[in-house]
Every structure is written in structure tokens, then in C-alpha cells.
Amino acid sequence: MDEGDRPTDTDESAGRDERTDEESAAASEGSDDGSSDESVDRFSDESTDRLPEESDDPLSDESDDQPPDESDDRLPDESAGPTSVGEGDVPSDSEVDAQPRDEPGSLGQGDAAAGQRSASRAGGESGIESGEPTADESLVHRFRHDREGALMWIREMLSSVAVVLLVGLLLFGVSGVWPPMVAVESGSMEPNMQVGDLVFVTEPGRLAPDAAENGVGVVTHEVGQEVDYRTFGSYGSVMIYTPPGRTGAPIIHRAMFHVTEGENWYDRADAEYHNAVDCGSLANCPAPHDGYITLGDNNGAYDQASGLSPPVRAEWVNGVARLRVPYLGYIRLIATGQVELNEAIAGAVGSGLPATGPGSASTALTA
Incomplete structure (x- = not known):
């Protein structure tokens, strides 16, 4: 490279002054452009200015292409702060309406399946509690409450025997024999x-x-x-x-x-x-x-x-x-x-x- 082609110190100072003026103008436009856009522009300009100073080989061209892409992916998320939000970060009303919502009282598929299982268990338990009495329970109920039939006669006979035995035990306690x-x-x-x-x-x-x-x-x-x-x-x-x-x-x-x-x-x-x-x-x-x-x-x-x-x-x-x-x-x-x-x-x-x-x-x- 000829010496005439190399940038002089005067040119570099002029370039920095121009960038400073441009950055000030961009900042005066307000927070509408967002901190992410400012970070992308600043990083691109600095990369473009520094890399030619270091080398004129093909790596300079790669530096001019890749850093802006990487900054576009990472820096907006990293540099975005709670103090300023760009218009592009706020979803519009149409986007909010387009997002799926859970209707009141609705269940997801997993919740619906769990609810069905709980309902089936509850139904089974209530069926056991309020269902028909078992054979043993029915027999005991009839033995205790029947007003006629064989069970009534058996109950009365057993009751009489029990009374006689009870009286006998009481008399034994008194008589001692x-x-x-x-x-x-x-x-x-x-x-x-x-x-x-x-x-x-x-x-x-x-x-x-x-x-x-x-x-x-x-x-x-x-x-x-x-x-x-x-x-x-x-x-x-x-x-x-x-x-x-x-x-x-x-x-x-x-x-x-x-x-x-x-x-x-x-x-x-x-x-x-x-x-x-x-x-x-x-x-x-x-x-x-x-x-x-x-x-x-x-x-x-x-x-x-x-x-x-x-x-x-x-x-x-x-x-x-x-x-x-x-x-x-x-x-x-x-x-x-x-x-x-x-x-x-x-x-x-x-x-x-x-x-x-x-x-x-x-x-x-x-x-």
C-alpha cells in the first residue's frame, strides 16, 4: 500500500469528529429509536473504523460483515433496560388479541384428564357409600328389624335366652352357688x-x-x-x-x-x-x-x-x-x-x- 493511500492523523481526527456529531444527532432524536438501535450503529461504525487501521487483508471485510449481525442478535436483548422501551418492543393490540387465551372455566387437556379421574374416583366412592347394602348388612338389618318370619323368632328366642342368662348371673352373684x-x-x-x-x-x-x-x-x-x-x-x-x-x-x-x-x-x-x-x-x-x-x-x-x-x-x-x-x-x-x-x-x-x-x-x- 502506498503512503499516499494511508489515512493521516488529520483524517482520523476528522472522522472521529464526524462520528461524534452523528452520534449526538442520533441521541437528540429521542428514545424512539431505542437503545438497541443506537448500540448497533455505534458498534458498526467503530468496527468499520478500527478494522481498516489494523489490516487491509480480507479479514477486514469479514469484520465489516459479521459484527453488525452478531450485535443485531445479542445487543438489543443485553442493552435493553427497564428505563426505556422502544415502540417495536410493545406488542400492538392486534397482536395481543391474536394470542391464544384460556377462556374462563376452561381446562387444559392435562387438567381435564385429571378432573375426569378425580370425578370417577369420587363417583366410585359415593357409589360404595350410598349404593345398595351388602348381603351381610342386609341380613343384620333384617335380623334387627324384621317384625315377622324366621329371623324375628330367632331374635326373640336369643333375646329371651340372653335375659335368662343375665338374670342367672345376677342371682349367682347374690346366692354364691x-x-x-x-x-x-x-x-x-x-x-x-x-x-x-x-x-x-x-x-x-x-x-x-x-x-x-x-x-x-x-x-x-x-x-x-x-x-x-x-x-x-x-x-x-x-x-x-x-x-x-x-x-x-x-x-x-x-x-x-x-x-x-x-x-x-x-x-x-x-x-x-x-x-x-x-x-x-x-x-x-x-x-x-x-x-x-x-x-x-x-x-x-x-x-x-x-x-x-x-x-x-x-x-x-x-x-x-x-x-x-x-x-x-x-x-x-x-x-x-x-x-x-x-x-x-x-x-x-x-x-x-x-x-x-x-x-x-x-x-x-x-x-
């Missing part, structure tokens, strides 16, 4: 106890009266006359006992008096209830051991005189009768075959059962 009730199955205690009576029993010694001077809570007929203690229509206590070797139901008879071992009790006995002429002809006399002489109210002989039982030891006593409930014992007697249904009906209406002979035992079937 199980079972707490016995059913009278013979007439030896008539008229004070009838066949079919259900008798409430307490264990020996429980609820004993003051007149009972023994551990079993029994007041004898002899003592009852002295202190005016009466139960079941006569003096003294009625007790339930089981002598050794007895295979039948326990015996429920009245305690008449107490004897000691070796005692000659012939003189204390009422001649109405034995046929003996002396102790030698009276069974169990003298007394083989301590015990009670007993008698059924409807019998003509002592249990010991008839040979039904030796004098009743205290340990043979199962309990003491306290209360009777008429007719309720027939349920137990019919169930065990002790009484036929027609006999139970006849006894309930008052025609009575065949009379028992002298010396018979009024037995108590444990309920």
Missing part, C-alpha cells in the same frame, strides 16, 4: 312348695338369719318355734341336701332339729312322724353322727325314720331355700323329661298331680 335356682319336681313339700316351682337358693352360711347358730345358716323347726322364725309357711329353714350315694336329684326338705353323735333322739321326735316304740326300733337312733333330722311338709315320716337319709351332716347341705317362683320350674322339668306337657298344663290350671305317699321325697332338680 351355681345353679342359684332349683326346680321342685315332687309334691312332698306341698302346700308350701308346689311341683313346677322355681326356688332361689343361697349357699350355706350366706344371708343367714341371727337365729342360725351354725355355719350353714339353717334355723331348725325347733328353734324357729322359740324365736318365731318362719319360711315357706312353717317354722324353720328349708334346705337342699344330697346324702352320700344318692344318684337322683337333691332333696329339698325342712330341718326339724339337730342331733349329736350317739344321741337318743326318740324322745325329741314327734310320734306323728314315726311308728317306733323306742330308740331301738327307730332307724338311725341313736344318731350315728352329728346332723339334722329332716322332714317333707307333706310327708308322714322323718327322712331318717323312713331310711331316706341318715342325719344330714353340714357338709351335705347344698344350700338354703330363700324364695320361690311358681310354674317357672316347669320349663326345666319338661326339658329334662321329668314332667310331661299335659301334666304341666294340668298342674298349672290347678287339677294337680297324683298325690305322693308318705315318706316320699320332694326332690329339687337343679335348674
Whole structure:
């Protein structure tokens, strides 16, 4: 390159002055052109002025072409600040209207699918909650609310059994013996106890009266006359006992008096209830051991005189009768075959059962 072709210092100063004037004029036009356009022009002019000074090779031409393109892509975004916005950066009303909007209440495809799944789950749960009852639920409902049919009869029967068991448990808590009730199955205690009576029993010694001077809570007929203690229509206590070797139901008879071992009790006995002429002809006399002489109210002989039982030891006593409930014992007697249904009906209406002979035992079937 000739020296004449090279730019002088004067020319470079003139060029810079011209660029300064041009930049000032561009700035005076206002912010309408935008900071991005100003940056592009300034960078292009400076690139054009500097690159020829460095070299005249083909790289100068590339510099003249490429930097303006790169500045057009990057600098407008980087140099744009919040203080100035060009008219080209603000979308027009037509562009805003052209942009897709979500209408109120509308859902996207993903939201719509999720909503459908939630609705289906909610529908399934509500179907389970408010749908038809299951077979088990229906059966339980019918069992509890049916007014007729087999389920009603089963419910009533189970309710009755439950009531009886509950009452039995309560009575057991009071009596202290199980079972707490016995059913009278013979007439030896008539008229004070009838066949079919259900008798409430307490264990020996429980609820004993003051007149009972023994551990079993029994007041004898002899003592009852002295202190005016009466139960079941006569003096003294009625007790339930089981002598050794007895295979039948326990015996429920009245305690008449107490004897000691070796005692000659012939003189204390009422001649109405034995046929003996002396102790030698009276069974169990003298007394083989301590015990009670007993008698059924409807019998003509002592249990010991008839040979039904030796004098009743205290340990043979199962309990003491306290209360009777008429007719309720027939349920137990019919169930065990002790009484036929027609006999139970006849006894309930008052025609009575065949009379028992002298010396018979009024037995108590444990309920």
C-alpha cells in the first residue's frame, strides 16, 4: 500500500469528529429509536473504523460483515433496560388479541384428564357409600328389624335366652352357688312348695338369719318355734341336701332339729312322724353322727325314720331355700323329661298331680 493511500492523523481526527456529531444527532432524536438501535450503529461504525487501521487483508471485510449481525442478535436483548422501551418492543393490540387465551372455566387437556379421574374416583366412592347394602348388612338389618318370619323368632328366642342368662348371673352373684335356682319336681313339700316351682337358693352360711347358730345358716323347726322364725309357711329353714350315694336329684326338705353323735333322739321326735316304740326300733337312733333330722311338709315320716337319709351332716347341705317362683320350674322339668306337657298344663290350671305317699321325697332338680 502506498503512503499516499494511508489515512493521516488529520483524517482520523476528522472522522472521529464526524462520528461524534452523528452520534449526538442520533441521541437528540429521542428514545424512539431505542437503545438497541443506537448500540448497533455505534458498534458498526467503530468496527468499520478500527478494522481498516489494523489490516487491509480480507479479514477486514469479514469484520465489516459479521459484527453488525452478531450485535443485531445479542445487543438489543443485553442493552435493553427497564428505563426505556422502544415502540417495536410493545406488542400492538392486534397482536395481543391474536394470542391464544384460556377462556374462563376452561381446562387444559392435562387438567381435564385429571378432573375426569378425580370425578370417577369420587363417583366410585359415593357409589360404595350410598349404593345398595351388602348381603351381610342386609341380613343384620333384617335380623334387627324384621317384625315377622324366621329371623324375628330367632331374635326373640336369643333375646329371651340372653335375659335368662343375665338374670342367672345376677342371682349367682347374690346366692354364691351355681345353679342359684332349683326346680321342685315332687309334691312332698306341698302346700308350701308346689311341683313346677322355681326356688332361689343361697349357699350355706350366706344371708343367714341371727337365729342360725351354725355355719350353714339353717334355723331348725325347733328353734324357729322359740324365736318365731318362719319360711315357706312353717317354722324353720328349708334346705337342699344330697346324702352320700344318692344318684337322683337333691332333696329339698325342712330341718326339724339337730342331733349329736350317739344321741337318743326318740324322745325329741314327734310320734306323728314315726311308728317306733323306742330308740331301738327307730332307724338311725341313736344318731350315728352329728346332723339334722329332716322332714317333707307333706310327708308322714322323718327322712331318717323312713331310711331316706341318715342325719344330714353340714357338709351335705347344698344350700338354703330363700324364695320361690311358681310354674317357672316347669320349663326345666319338661326339658329334662321329668314332667310331661299335659301334666304341666294340668298342674298349672290347678287339677294337680297324683298325690305322693308318705315318706316320699320332694326332690329339687337343679335348674
